[in-house]
Amino acid sequence: MVKRKIKKAGLYIVVTATAVIMGYPLLWLFFAAFKDNAEIFTSIALLPEKFTLEGFINGWKSTAAVPFSLFLLNSCKMVAPTVLLTAASACLVAYGFSRFEFAGRKVLFTVMLSTMMLPNTVIMIPRYILFNNFGWLNSYIPFYIMAAMAANPFFTYLLVQFFRGIPADLDEAAYIDGAGKWQILIRVILPLAKAPIVSAALFQTVWTWNDFFNPLLYIDRVKAYPVSLGLRLAIDADSVVNWNSIIAMSCVSLLPVVLLFVFLQKYFVQGIATTGMKN
Amino acid sequence: MHKKDKYLGYLYIAPWLAGFLILTLYPFVVSLIYSFTDYDMFHISFTGLANYKNIFTQDKTFLSSLLKTLLYTGISVPLKLCSALLVALMLNKLRRCRGIYYTVFYLPSILGSSVALAVLWKYVFKKDGLLNLLLGAAGISGPNWLGNPDLVLYVMMLLPLWQMGAPMVLFLAALKNVPADITEAAKIDGARPLQVFKNITLPMISPIIFFNMIMQTIEIIQIFTPAYLITKGGPVKQTYLYSLYLYDTAFRDMKIGYASALSWILFTVIISFTLIFFALSKKWVYYGDEV
Numbered sequence: 001m002v003k004r005k006i007k008k009a010g011l012y013i014v015v016t017a018t019a020v021i022m023g024y025p026l027l028w029l030f031f032a033a034f035k036d037n038a039e040i041f042t043s044i045a046l047l048p049e050k051f052t053l054e055g056f057i058n059g060w061k062s063t064a065a066v067p068f069s070l071f072l073l074n075s076c077k078m079v080a081p082t083v084l085l086t087a088a089s090a091c092l093v094a095y096g097f098s099r100f101e102f103a104g105r106k107v108l109f110t111v112m113l114s115t116m117m118l119p120n121t122v123i124m125i126p127r128y129i130l131f132n133n134f135g136w137l138n139s140y141i142p143f144y145i146m147a148a149m150a151a152n153p154f155f156t157y158l159l160v161q162f163f164r165g166i167p168a169d170l171d172e173a174a175y176i177d178g179a180g181k182w183q184i185l186i187r188v189i190l191p192l193a194k195a196p197i198v199s200a201a202l203f204q205t206v207w208t209w210n211d212f213f214n215p216l217l218y219i220d221r222v223k224a225y226p227v228s229l230g231l232r233l234a235i236d237a238d239s240v241v242n243w244n245s246i247i248a249m250s251c252v253s254l255l256p257v258v259l260l261f262v263f264l265q266k267y268f269v270q271g272i273a274t275t276g277m278k279n
Numbered sequence: 280m281h282k283k284d285k286y287l288g289y290l291y292i293a294p295w296l297a298g299f300l301i302l303t304l305y306p307f308v309v310s311l312i313y314s315f316t317d318y319d320m321f322h323i324s325f326t327g328l329a330n331y332k333n334i335f336t337q338d339k340t341f342l343s344s345l346l347k348t349l350l351y352t353g354i355s356v357p358l359k360l361c362s363a364l365l366v367a368l369m370l371n372k373l374r375r376c377r378g379i380y381y382t383v384f385y386l387p388s389i390l391g392s393s394v395a396l397a398v399l400w401k402y403v404f405k406k407d408g409l410l411n412l413l414l415g416a417a418g419i420s421g422p423n424w425l426g427n428p429d430l431v432l433y434v435m436m437l438l439p440l441w442q443m444g445a446p447m448v449l450f451l452a453a454l455k456n457v458p459a460d461i462t463e464a465a466k467i468d469g470a471r472p473l474q475v476f477k478n479i480t481l482p483m484i485s486p487i488i489f490f491n492m493i494m495q496t497i498e499i500i501q502i503f504t505p506a507y508l509i510t511k512g513g514p515v516k517q518t519y520l521y522s523l524y525l526y527d528t529a530f531r532d533m534k535i536g537y538a539s540a541l542s543w544i545l546f547t548v549i550i551s552f553t554l555i556f557f558a559l560s561k562k563w564v565y566y567g568d569e570v
Contacts, residue, residue: 096291149298250395
């Protein structure tokens with residue numbers, strides 16, 4: 001019994017130590033945002049000796065002609081429609097795959113799943129040229145279009161897994177009551193699938209907000225920069241001097257994601273756990 | 280089921296189907312065609328296998344960036360998966376404070392390839408950065424982690440390791456599905472914990488190990504953002520990974536044809552790995568119905 005308790009205590013110590021090592025950098029980043037430049041490079045103390053908002057004030061003005069608030073606004077403009085369109089398209093497509101019988105359904109479903117493993121590198125160049133030809137560069141239309149067309153199969157798959165678990169009896173009952181396929185989706189399936197839809201929406205929010213590569217490809221007008229590109233601008237512009245303003249703006253850019261994650265963590269966990277199961 | 284429902288199904292999957300044809304299949308085929316051309320976004324001319332020939336016979340950057348990428352992937356993926364599994368095994372045993380540990384271990388992975396993490400990484404490993412400050416406090420003078428050509432690639436491997444949250448969550452979900460009565464029965468029969476792990480737990484979570492292995496390999500072999508932002512491929516091209524070379528060739532030098540050929544070579548490498556993994560999986564991955 002005693003031996004077991006010691007073992008348990010040891011386990012807690014190891015896990016806690018690992019957690020501290022992993023969490024420390026982020027915690028440090030947060031507090032460093034309130035330090036002045038000299039202190040960032042000289043003190044190992046976590047808490048700032050001299051609390052200052054200088055980093056936030058300078059960072060917010062940003063070095064470019066554009067204030068940081070515009071980058072945040074742009075990110076919102078990029079993320080919100082993308083998330084709504086992703087949720088809508090994933091629901092429709094998942095409903096199609098899980099509640100209808102049609103020729104080629106299994107093949108198409110397999111094709112969709114296998115695109116999850118298709119490396120982005122092999123399609124990104126022609127995709128870029130396509131969007132360029134449509135005149136969509138420097139706008140968020142590429143993001144909206146990819147979302148509306150369920151280009152990331154992760155979300156569809158997540159919902160298919162869940163829809164399949166909803167008993168078909170419920171559909172039948174609604175059908176007998178005179179509901180059509182569309183009404184069954186709206187009145188029966190979707191109300192039951194709120195949790196996975198929230199999961200999908202949250203993942204898409206976080207991924208789009210953090211995305212650096214796609215904006216780098218599609219957007220090169222500074223006024224249209226989302227946060228990720230705006231922050232990069234700051235790193236390139238004054239990598240030597242104003243570390244505290246860069247760190248402060250990094251914290252600002254992470255804050256929405258961290259808040260979503262901390263308060264809605266269960267949706268993130270459920271979402272990713274569903275897609276890993278089976279296949 | 281009504282007859283018209285037959286076609287209704289296509290209607291519901293239409294957004295994806297159209298997207299697949301236009302945004303995936305078309306680019307996929309077109310990039311293969313581009314790879315046989317000399318194309319700079321304005322003029323295109325068919326050059327047959329010239330791109331591939333140049334890549335394999337004359338292009339030193341190709342070989343060095345491919346080898347670095349393979350080394351990077353070959354070490355990062357096992358390291359990331361082993362630590363994810365180890366942490367999952369430990370968390371699975373805990374009763375108290377699970378939520379908080381979950382948050383701490385999963386958060387870095389949620390932050391993904393955000394630019395803020397590049398800022399953090401750059402600062403931590405700077406010559407006068409956080410790590411060396413901490414080492415200095417212990418009386419050790421640390422090296423210039425990101426400036427040392429021999430070290431930098433390994434330092435960059437710590438980033439995916441830090442972000443092991445997503446595979447960890449999958450492992451935890453899989454571990455919860457291992458029936459406790461089987462492991463308990465084995466323990467009563469006198470099996471040691473390590474034997475239980477090796478003979479029961481490991482086979483039962485093997486499908487998830489396999490899934491993680493494939494997805495992580497595909498992800499890490501294409502890794503772009505950290506190297507692009509933190510080291511810009513340097514110093515002396517030590518972190519000039521394949522996707523950086525591909526990006527520069529296509530979007531800086533506008534050598535679309537050449538870059539397409541590069542992308543198809545990477546695609547072939549990835550497909551080969553995937554096929555090898557699938558072939559080998561028959562030996563060690565157990566699916567429920569076979570047991």
